[in-house]
Amino acid sequence: xxxxxxxxxxxxxxxxxxxxxxxxxxxxxxxxxxxxxxxxxxxxxxxxxxxxxxxxxxxxxxxxxxxxxxxxxxxxxxxxxxxxxxxxxxxxxxxxxxxxxxxxxxxxxxxxxxxxxxxxxxxxxxxxxxxxxxxxxxxxxxxxxxxxxxxxxxxxxxxxxxxxxxxxxxxxxxxxxxxxxxxxxxxxxxxxxxxxxxxxxxxxxxxxxxxxxxxxxxxxxxxxxxxxxxxxxxxxxxxxxxxxxxxxxxxxxxxxxxxxx
Amino acid sequence: xxxxxxxxxxxxxxxxxxxxxxxxxxxxxxxxxxxxxxxxxxxxxxxxxxxxxxxxxxxxxxxxxxxxxxxxxxxxxxxxxxxxxxxxxxxxxxxxxxxxxxxxxxxxxxxxxxxxxxxxxxxxxxxxxxxxxxxxxxxxxxxxxxxxxxxxxxxxxxxxxxxxxxxxxxxxxxxxxxxxxxxxxxxxxxxxxxxxxxxxxxxxxxxxxxxxxxxxxxxxxxxxxxxxxxxxxxxxxxxxxxxxxxxxxxxxxxxxxxxxxxxxxxxxxxxxxxxxxxxxxxxxxxxxxxxxxxxxxxxxxxxxxxxxxxxxxxxxxxxxxxxxxxxxxxxxxxxxxxxxxxxxxxxxxxxxxxxxxxxxxxxxxxxxxxxxxxxxxxxxxxxxxxxxxxxxxxxxxxxxxxxxxxxxxxxxxxxxxxxx
Numbered sequence: 222x223x224x225x226x227x228x229x230x231x232x233x234x235x236x237x238x239x240x241x242x243x244x245x246x247x248x249x250x251x252x253x254x255x256x257x258x259x260x261x262x263x264x265x266x267x268x269x270x271x272x273x274x275x276x277x278x279x280x281x282x283x284x285x286x287x288x289x290x291x292x293x294x295x296x297x298x299x300x301x302x303x304x305x306x307x308x309x310x311x312x313x314x315x316x317x318x319x320x321x322x323x324x325x326x327x328x329x330x331x332x333x334x335x336x337x338x339x340x341x342x343x344x345x346x347x348x349x350x351x352x353x354x355x356x357x358x359x360x361x362x363x364x365x366x367x368x369x370x371x372x373x374x375x376x377x378x379x380x381x382x383x384x385x386x387x388x389x390x391x392x393x394x395x396x397x398x399x400x401x402x403x404x405x406x407x408x409x410x411x412x413x414x415x416x417x418x419x420x421x422x423x424x425x426x427x428x429x430x431x432x433x434x435x436x437x438x439x440x441x442x443x444x445x446x447x448x449x450x451x452x453x454x455x456x457x458x459x460x461x462x463x464x465x466x467x468x469x470x471x472x473x474x475x476x477x478x479x480x481x482x
Numbered sequence: 483x484x485x486x487x488x489x490x491x492x493x494x495x496x497x498x499x500x501x502x503x504x505x506x507x508x509x510x511x512x513x514x515x516x517x518x519x520x521x522x523x524x525x526x527x528x529x530x531x532x533x534x535x536x537x538x539x540x541x542x543x544x545x546x547x548x549x550x551x552x553x554x555x556x557x558x559x560x561x562x563x564x565x566x567x568x569x570x571x572x573x574x575x576x577x578x579x580x581x582x583x584x585x586x587x588x589x590x591x592x593x594x595x596x597x598x599x600x601x602x603x604x605x606x607x608x609x610x611x612x613x614x615x616x617x618x619x620x621x622x623x624x625x626x627x628x629x630x631x632x633x634x635x636x637x638x639x640x641x642x643x644x645x646x647x648x649x650x651x652x653x654x655x656x657x658x659x660x661x662x663x664x665x666x667x668x669x670x671x672x673x674x675x676x677x678x679x680x681x682x683x684x685x686x687x688x689x690x691x692x693x694x695x696x697x698x699x700x701x702x703x704x705x706x707x708x709x710x711x712x713x714x715x716x717x718x719x720x721x722x723x724x725x726x727x728x729x730x731x732x733x734x735x736x737x738x739x740x741x742x743x744x745x746x747x748x749x750x751x752x753x754x755x756x757x758x759x760x761x762x763x764x765x766x767x768x769x770x771x772x773x774x775x776x777x778x779x780x781x782x783x784x785x786x787x788x789x790x791x792x793x794x795x796x797x798x799x800x801x802x803x804x805x806x807x808x809x810x811x812x813x814x815x816x817x818x819x820x821x822x823x824x825x826x827x828x829x830x831x832x833x834x835x836x837x838x839x840x841x842x843x844x845x846x847x848x849x850x851x852x853x854x855x856x857x858x859x860x861x862x863x864x865x866x867x868x869x870x871x872x873x874x875x876x877x878x879x880x881x882x883x884x885x886x887x888x889x890x891x892x893x894x895x896x897x898x899x900x901x902x
Contacts, residue, residue: 370652371767373779375786384655385750450748450771 223321225269226283230317232262233290237310240303244377255303256294259310263290266317275343279323281481284343286316288351292395296355300391302383308358323478338412339419345406346429350464352399353436357461359391360454367451389450392457393443400440403433424471424482431467435460485614485813487575488549488567489528489535492589495566502556503534503563507606513552514610520548524612526619528582528603530596532589537579539614576809579618580802583626585635592635592791597626614816618809625805632801633794638787642756643677645783649775650678650722650752658682663720664705665713665734666727667695670756672702674724679703683722689713690727717742722752725761734762736769743769754780814878821887822871824896833863 236258243249266287273280293309296302362382369378370385382388407429414421439460442448448456471482490503505513505527514525514536521542528535536549546569553563570578578587583600585592604611604619611619630636638648647657654660662683664675667690675685685703689710690696696707710733717723717739727733734753743751753774755762760776767774837859841852870890877886890896 366652370649370773373775373782375783379652384652386653387655447747450750452748 223325225265226317226321226325229262229266229269229286230314230321232258232265233286233310233314233317236262236290236306237314240306240310243381244307249381252297252301252303255306256297259290259294259306259313263287263294266290273325275340275347276481278478278481279320279325281343281347282316282323283320283325284347285351285354286313286320288348289313289316289354292351292355296391300383300387302359302362302387302391304362304382305355305358305391308361309355312354336413336417338409338416342406342409342413345402345409347406349399349403349406349436350432352395352402353432353461353464356392356395356399356439356457359388359395360457363388363392363454364451364458367454385450389453392453393449396436396439396443396457400436403436407433422475422480422482424475428464428468428471428482432464435464484540485572485575485618486538486541486546487535487570487578488538488546489533490553490563490566490568491533491535491587494568499557499566500532500534502558503529503553504531505529505534507602510603510606511610514607516552517545517548518610520545524610524615526603526607526611526615528600530599533582535582537575537615537618539612573806573810576618576813577802577806579622580625580805581799583622584629584798584802585626586629586795586798586802590641591788592630592637592794593641594630594636597623597630600626614813617812621805621809625802628805629798629801633797635791635794635798637794638790641784642777642780643674645780645787646674646724646754646756646775647677647681648783649754649773649780650683651681653750653752653773654721656682657722659684660721661686661719662722662724663713663716664688664699664703665710665723665725665761666690666757667692667699668726668728671724671726672699674726674754674756675699675703678722678724686720687713687716691729714738715742717751718745720751721749722754724754724756726756727761729757729761730759732759732761732763734766736763736765739766740769743772746771756780811878814884815875817884817887818874818878821890821896822874825870825890825894826867828894828896829863829867833859 236255239249239254239258266283270280270284270287273283275281275284289309290313293306293313296305363385365378366382366385366388369376369382383391410421410425410429413419439456442456443453468482475482490500492500495503510527510529514527517536517538518525522538522545523540524538526537528537534553538545538549550562550564550567553567554561557563579600581587583597585594585596588596600619601623604616604623608616650657650660657678658681660683662675662678662685664671664685664687667688675688679685685700685705687706687708688696688700688703689708689712690699691710693707693709696709700707710727723734725734734755748771750771750773753762753766753772755774755776758777762774762776764774766772837856841847841855844852844855847855874886874890
């Protein structure tokens with residue numbers, strides 16, 4: 222299990238280095254490598270996770286890393302948005318490294334986490350968080366490219382980052398999929414509470430509700446109010462930052478490596 | 483001299499001269515016919531806005547005069563075309579075409595349009611090209627593709643109109659279906675609008691102070707014409723605004739366009755100001771989601787790409803040299819076979835004559851013994867010829883056979899009658 226995680230960590234690290242290379246003045250490798258390296262890493266990672274119960278802090282961080290890499294591959298293959306890897310590859314490598322440091326044993330949530338309700342709840346909720354992270358990444362890329370175009374620098378960011386409208390569409394799509402995924406994920410969480418009879422911690426309730434409200438607000442602003450471009454990018458960054466900060470605050474109140482929250 | 487190129491290009495002749503030399507496709511066959519009549523085994527005429535070049539196989543003594551005469555006639559006014567011209571021969575001619583096809587000899591380094599023009603020239607001249615030039619042009623297209631595939635010579639946008647397209651693409655992604663408003667109806671506006679239209683942009687409106695001129699261009703690009711005063715409101719809907727009026731001061735001012743731009747709802751607007759002096763007031767760039775680029779910005783994008791491409795020149799030249807060697811090896815090989823055959827025939831004739839004389843003196847020999855002597859003479863000749871034949875073929879393969887063949891012809895008085 223740790224071996225496959227280590228393989229994934231190595232490949233994600235290489236993918237991150239590959240994404241960052243042009244910004245260090247090194248030549249960029251072919252697109253084939255930016256698919257092959259994270260793809261091979263995701264394969265090893267998926268095999269490792271298939272042997273784990275998705276419960277406890279380390280397995281959930283690992284699952285989040287896997288979703289980030291899968292979304293990165295989707296962006297590369299569907300939108301040719303190679304620059305997404307600038308954020309997602311180091312983030313995924315960091316999350317896998319953290320999961321390995323914490324220890325990948327499922328911990329106290331393992332028994333409850335083995336039910337179908339729980340697996341669906343965790344998978345969909347983590348997918349929604351990964352999509353929210355992708356919305357953040359696309360927003361950050363948007364703002365960087367926006368600045369490059371406004372200030373007429375025409376440097377590496379101009380050359381390597383995708384066009385503004387494509388990044389805006391990616392942001393919209395990520396938020397639009399994240400919201401229903403989280404909604405269904407939380408409904409499965411209710412199923413865990415009533416069908417499996419597992420108590421829900423107050424911190425889980427608070428964070429789940431907060432994230433749902435933030436995502437709902439972001440989707441409402443984009444779909445109903447028609448926010449786009451820079452305003453939508455700032456909103457995505459603020460929303461993601463708020464979700465992460467609230468999680469860290471709750472984790473500080475109730476520390477421990479066994480439980481996700 | 484067996485392959486030659488004679489012509490003019492953007493380095494040797496100014497535009498007003500080059501445009502006189504340019505041949506339309508229907509003019510190429512008669513021009514080539516005239517040149518080939520002066521004595522050449524084949525010809526291809528490559529004529530673009532930047533070059534007019536005659537590629538000739540086995541050109542005879544008066545062909546060069548025929549080419550310069552033909553071009554001088556087009557120049558008119560008693561001018562001599564060779565003042566602007568150049569001649570390259572053999573390997574240099576092959577290298578020249580390969581460099582042209584790869585975009586190494588282009589005004590905009592690495593531009594890809596020339597590849598299509600080389601293909602078109604070959605196709606138009608197909609009947610008159612002959613086997614050597616067929617092979618040469620075929621390989622030139624492969625060299626062009628190889629250089630673009632294996633180096634970064636074609637990467638980026640190295641001209642101002644293509645830089646304008648690249649900037650718009652960095653904002654909108656694919657430009658197909660986007661709408662453009664053109665301010666000004668001069669040649670520059672028309673050219674740049676044509677570039678955008680080639681990317682699928684819908685040129686919806688053309689505005690100019692002279693309505694009639696705007697109407698002509700709008701009709702050509704499939705849009706509507708209007709006066710400048712009517713155009714400001716359309717800043718609310720157009721994705722790209724291209725400005726190239728001849729106005730002596732800025733016509734696109736904050737006051738005129740800000741109200742319309744505020745109605746865009748955050749959609750980006752790409753403003754391309756190609757005019758000198760500028761048409762757009764710099765303050766307009768301060769408006770939210772407005773991206774304003776003037777001619778200096780476009781040239782900066784183009785220069786950046788050109789600088790990147792320059793770094794690829796050594797790699798591209800290496801490929802060209804490799805391919806010149808390969809072609810010349812093939813080409814030299816064409817001349818080896820008839821010379822070797824003539825050489826062998828000449829020595830075999832000598833052998834037969836000497837054998838006959840010797841056998842006449844050796845009348846007492848039995849038929850078996852005579853056959854033995856004949857066999858011996860043949861074996862001896864084969865032994866003598868083996869090494870020179872191998873050396874000649876090997877030299878031809880690496881492109882060094884020409885000198886050896888000439889020496890052999892002179893030493894043995896060979897008349898192969900086989901030109902390449």
